[in-house]
Amino acid sequence: MLTVLGMFVLLLSVLVGVRTGGEAAEQRRATEHERVRVEAEVLHEVAVPDQDSDADLDWVSVRYTDGAGRVHEAEVPATGPPSAGTTVPMWVDRAGRPAAAPPGALEAVVLGAVVGLGIAAAGGLLLVVAWMGLRHAVDARNATAWAREWETVEPEWSGRRG
Numbered sequence: 330m331l332t333v334l335g336m337f338v339l340l341l342s343v344l345v346g347v348r349t350g351g352e353a354a355e356q357r358r359a360t361e362h363e364r365v366r367v368e369a370e371v372l373h374e375v376a377v378p379d380q381d382s383d384a385d386l387d388w389v390s391v392r393y394t395d396g397a398g399r400v401h402e403a404e405v406p407a408t409g410p411p412s413a414g415t416t417v418p419m420w421v422d423r424a425g426r427p428a429a430a431p432p433g434a435l436e437a438v439v440l441g442a443v444v445g446l447g448i449a450a451a452g453g454l455l456l457v458v459a460w461m462g463l464r465h466a467v468d469a470r471n472a473t474a475w476a477r478e479w480e481t482v483e484p485e486w487s488g489r490r491g
Contacts, residue, residue: 346445
């Protein structure tokens with residue numbers, strides 16, 4: 330019975346992992362159509378933080394032209410210390426606002442694999458707990474049966490019954 334449940338858990342984990350990866354890939358394709366990559370010109374240099382400081386991300390002022398030809402200025406997180414006048418790639422939405430880069434194809438595969446493995450691990454853990462509980466119940470039943478049988482066998486075996 331537990332073997333059949335184990336096979337079911339494995340099948341379920343594969344199916345859910347594949348479906349999750351497929352949905353993530355579809356969302357990635359939809360996101361790619363909503364965002365456009367543009368080249369932005371750095372207006373101000375990024376301040377290099379001290380090694381000891383707990384600074385969050387550094388931000389840099391950039392100027393870019395959206396898909397409709399409108400020029401925008403924005404503050405975006407810096408991925409390195411670009412100097413003023415250099416161009417950096419960035420993503421914008423249809424309205425020309427800065428947006429996060431669309432997720433990559435690998436992210437969909439990793440998400441599907443993590444979800445599938447997570448379901449397999451959780452299901453396997455539940456099966457191990459069920460197996461341990463079943464073993465405990467069978468051991469307790471066997472010990473009770475053995476004690477009952479020993480009550481009838483022990484007097485003859487020890488020579489107390491004559």
